[in-house]
Amino acid sequence: MNPLIYLVMGLTMLWLQVTLAGSLAIWGVAPNVLLLTVLLCGLRWQDRWQFVYAALAGMACDVFSHGMLGVYGLSFFLVSYAARLAGIAMYESNPLSLMVLVGGLSVLEGVLSTTLFNLLDASAPWWHWLLTAVLPAALYQAALTPLFLLAFERIERRWGLEVTSRGYGA
Numbered sequence: 001m002n003p004l005i006y007l008v009m010g011l012t013m014l015w016l017q018v019t020l021a022g023s024l025a026i027w028g029v030a031p032n033v034l035l036l037t038v039l040l041c042g043l044r045w046q047d048r049w050q051f052v053y054a055a056l057a058g059m060a061c062d063v064f065s066h067g068m069l070g071v072y073g074l075s076f077f078l079v080s081y082a083a084r085l086a087g088i089a090m091y092e093s094n095p096l097s098l099m100v101l102v103g104g105l106s107v108l109e110g111v112l113s114t115t116l117f118n119l120l121d122a123s124a125p126w127w128h129w130l131l132t133a134v135l136p137a138a139l140y141q142a143a144l145t146p147l148f149l150l151a152f153e154r155i156e157r158r159w160g161l162e163v164t165s166r167g168y169g170a
Contacts, residue, residue, distance in 0.1 A: 006053040038050075038053065042105075051080055058071075095145065103139060104138075
């Protein structure tokens, strides 16, 4: 696939994350639109550029959130690989199954990044972050999945991209 798609999508999602995501916060929980696009790319497309996109999107989240470079970059990369494996193994891709997978993979990313934070700073409250930040954000991102799925379907139709899972769009 053309890396230009990832560049345009990444810059657009970074702009949305920095400018709009904070105003979409519900009870203090803001969605991570960069993570959502990383997960949907991994679930729907088989492409080597998705891993580069995941690492760069994670590093952008590092820069604009806490400043410890590499924590989100590594966790986004690893969860992108898990999303690719889940996308290959998925029998039928429908919005409900994608919502469940995005929620679960968001929790996995949160556990990975929180564990990395805890390794770097032992005083970090691991369980508190998991229960108050990771789980609500995963549910929120799962709820936003159908909206992003519509955008991904338009990109796929426009650029003639193949969907990874067997049951969707075939």
